[in-house]
Amino acid sequence: xxxxxxxxxxxxxxxxxxxxxxxxxxxxxxxxxxxxxxxxxxxxxxxxxxxxxxxxxxxxxxxxxxxxxxxxxxxxxxxxxxxxxxxxxxxxxxxxxxxxxxxxxxxxxxxxxxxxxxxxxxxxxxxxxxxxxxxxxxxxxxxxxxxxxxxxxxxxxxxxxxxxxxxxxxxxxxxxxxxxxxxxxxxxxxxxxxxxxxxxxxxxxxxxxxxxxxxxx
Amino acid sequence: xxxxxxxxxxxxxxxxxxxxxxxxxxxxxxxxxxxxxxxxxxxxxxxxxxxxxxxxxxxxxxxxxxxxxxxxxxxxxxxxxxxxxxxxxxxxxxxxxxxxxxxxxxxxxxxxxxxxxxxxxxxxxxxxxxxxxxxxxxxxxxxxxxxxxxxxxxxxxxxxxxxxxxxxxxxxxxxxxxxxxxxxxxxxxxxxxxxxxxxxxxxxxxxxxxxxxxxxx
Numbered sequence: 001x002x003x004x005x006x007x008x009x010x011x012x013x014x015x016x017x018x019x020x021x022x023x024x025x026x027x028x029x030x031x032x033x034x035x036x037x038x039x040x041x042x043x044x045x046x047x048x049x050x051x052x053x054x055x056x057x058x059x060x061x062x063x064x065x066x067x068x069x070x071x072x073x074x075x076x077x078x079x080x081x082x083x084x085x086x087x088x089x090x091x092x093x094x095x096x097x098x099x100x101x102x103x104x105x106x107x108x109x110x111x112x113x114x115x116x117x118x119x120x121x122x123x124x125x126x127x128x129x130x131x132x133x134x135x136x137x138x139x140x141x142x143x144x145x146x147x148x149x150x151x152x153x154x155x156x157x158x159x160x161x162x163x164x165x166x167x168x169x170x171x172x173x174x175x176x177x178x179x180x181x182x183x184x185x186x187x188x189x190x191x192x193x194x195x196x197x198x199x200x201x202x203x204x205x206x207x208x209x210x211x212x213x214x215x216x217x
Numbered sequence: 218x219x220x221x222x223x224x225x226x227x228x229x230x231x232x233x234x235x236x237x238x239x240x241x242x243x244x245x246x247x248x249x250x251x252x253x254x255x256x257x258x259x260x261x262x263x264x265x266x267x268x269x270x271x272x273x274x275x276x277x278x279x280x281x282x283x284x285x286x287x288x289x290x291x292x293x294x295x296x297x298x299x300x301x302x303x304x305x306x307x308x309x310x311x312x313x314x315x316x317x318x319x320x321x322x323x324x325x326x327x328x329x330x331x332x333x334x335x336x337x338x339x340x341x342x343x344x345x346x347x348x349x350x351x352x353x354x355x356x357x358x359x360x361x362x363x364x365x366x367x368x369x370x371x372x373x374x375x376x377x378x379x380x381x382x383x384x385x386x387x388x389x390x391x392x393x394x395x396x397x398x399x400x401x402x403x404x405x406x407x408x409x410x411x412x413x414x415x416x417x418x419x420x421x422x423x424x425x426x427x428x429x430x431x432x433x434x
Contacts, residue, residue, distance in 0.1 A: 012386075012408065013400040014231040169229075171388070173408035173424055175400050183230035183392050191229065191390035193420055198413035203422050205415075207390055 002141050004134060006148040006155050007065040007168035009034040009202070011176045016152050019178040023081045026093060028179050034172050037201045038062045047099070057199040065168060070141025072104040073133050075154035079106045079123065086112045092123065100149070103140045105133040107154055130157050152180045159186045159209065167191065168206045219358050221351060223365040223372050224282040224385035226251040226419070228393045233369050236395040240298045243310060245396050251389050254418040255279045264316070274416040282385060287361025288354035289321040290347075292371035296323045296340065303329045309340065317366070320357045322350040324371055347374050369397045376403040376426065384408065385423040 010016050011034060018028030027034070038044035042053035043062040053059075076083060080090045086108075092098055097118040104123050112125040126133040137146040148154050148164070158164045190210040197204040227233050228251060235245030244251070255261035259270035260279040270276070293300060297307045303325075309315055314335040322343050329342040343350040354363040365371050365381070375381045407427040414421040 012231075013398070014229075171422070173410055175403055175405055175408075177401075177403075177405070181230070184394075186392055186394075188392055188394070191392075192417065193390055193415065196413060196415035196420055198410065198415075198422075200409065203410055203413055203420065205388070205420050 002070065002138055002143060003145045003165040004148065004158060004163055005069075005145050005166040005168065006150075006158075006164060007170070008150060008155065008182065009037070009170040009172055010182050011172055011174050011179075013175045013177065014181045014183060015176040015179040016150070016182045017180040018176050021077075021180070026077075026081070030174075030176050031179065033174050033176075034170075037170065037172065037199075040201070056201075057197050058201060058204075061170070061197050061204045068144050069102060069147045070144025071102055071137035071146045072100050072149045073130075073137055073146060073154060073158075074104060074106055074149040075151050076106065076108045078150045078154065079104075079108075083109075085110045086125075088112070091115060091117070097121070103137070104149065105137050107133055107157075130154075130161060130163070134158070134163060152182050152184075155182060156184065156186050159189055162189075162209075162211050164189075164209050165211075166206065167209055168204065171203045171205060173202070219287065219355055219360060220362045220382040221365065221375060221380055222286075222362050222383040222385065223367075223375070223381060224387070225367060225372065225399065226254070226387040226389055227399050228389055228391050228396075230392050230394065231398045231400060232393040232396040233367070233399045234397040235393050238294075238397070243294075243298070247391075247393050248396065250391050250393075251387075254387065254389065254416075257418070273418075274414050275418060275421075278387070278414050278421045285361050286319060286364045287358025288319055288363045289317050289366045290350050290354055290363060290371060290375075291321060291323055291366040292368050293323065293325045295366060295368045295371065296321075296325075300326075302327045303342075305329070308332060308334070314338070320354070321366065322354050324350055324374075347371075347378060347380070351375070351380060369399050369401075372399060373401065373403050376400075376406055379406075379426075379428050381406075381426050382428075383423065384426055385421065388420045388422060390419070 018031035021028040041059040041062050043059040045053040098121040101120040106125050115123040191207040194208045195206040235248035238245040258276040258279050259272050260276040262270040315338040318337040320339050322341050325342050332340040408424040411425045412423040
């Protein structure tokens with residue numbers, strides 16, 4: 001069975017988004033500072049179809065985290081603002097060619113017809129829970145892994161439920177002071193650092209999440 | 218001038234002590250899990266005067282963080298419970314031979330005569346602020362560095378005041394969920410990871426704290 005993974009940038013004080021998130025600033029004040037590290041890399045620029053950038057340790061991580069993914073899961077807020085019924089004109093934050101290029105399952109309480117975007121991305125809206133979304137994602141991912149694209153709440157739910165296999169944290173050396181924390185309400189997971197990549201910009205730590213079942217064996 | 222350093226173990230969700238700290242459990246519920254990593258090392262055992270333990274990447278860090286220190290600074294709670302006038306019978310948490318073997322300056326609002334302990338440790342009680350404690354510590358440390366021994370509040374005060382030069386975090390892969398956070402009320406310091414040591418137990422990241430003055434130059 002394919003693994004459920006998540007890679008996410010977190011400040012040293014534990015935030016994955018800044019305070020005062022809004023439709024104009026969905027990752028909150030200062031939140032963009034969490035995502036500066038890939039911009040300087042050649043691999044990120046290549047993924048965006050532009051040239052330049054440097055080959056660094058961060059490049060290899062930026063490549064690695066996008067490899068072998070057959071489907072994505074994301075929370076409601078990651079796809080669009082609000083929490084009521086869908087505004088059917090909303091087609092995500094990314095324009096007509098989102099950067100996923102694979103099926104994406106959006107966790108929501110409100111039904112909506114699937115959206116087919118350019119470049120291979122489709123958004124399917126799942127209203128019957130996180131297990132259902134994971135099952136659907138695994139069915140289309142085949143041998144490839146499924147990744148949680150964010151945000152914090154989706155990661156928290158899968159981690160708390162013991163369904164997450166791998167958490168790849170990019171620990172960014174900034175202090176945001178406020179915003180959305182990643183590791184809240186997740187219980188007491190057993191995490192094993194299995195890979196660390198250091199750069200001057202960020203410390204990447206890949207944690208294997210040891211399930212209760214694996215611990216009992 | 219000697220550097221002001223701090224090395225401290227922090228959970229992945231940012232805590233340096235667990236919840237419900239008390240005189241019987243000064244590092245809080247679950248807090249001891251932050252400090253398990255040195256126990257398995259040969260260097261820690263040697264520092265405690267016992268044999269055994271393994272030579273690991275963690276051993277080298279346990280050695281490194283104790284080298285070249287000429288004096289320590291600690292907060293009131295790190296030395297003893299309560300926040301009122303001193304109970305003069307209280308001589309610290311460590312018995313008659315504390316593990317510092319150097320002058321220690323305790324930040325407090327209440328005067329007390331210095332305490333001379335065995336093994337070279339002295340406790341001097343400083344009531345006129347963090348700059349004064351740092352000045353006194355530097356005066357006795359000579360060419361050696363001064364380390365903040367903890368707890369969170371002392372680290373926060375020096376970091377917020379721009380007086381800390383180096384923060385060596387041992388990022389322990391546990392989620393405490395509650396307790397005392399390290400990086401609260403510290404403003405927006407500029408931190409540069411200058412060294413990373415990875416082990417299966419913990420990820421050690423040494424951050425250089427870039428002062429405003431250095432940034433302006």
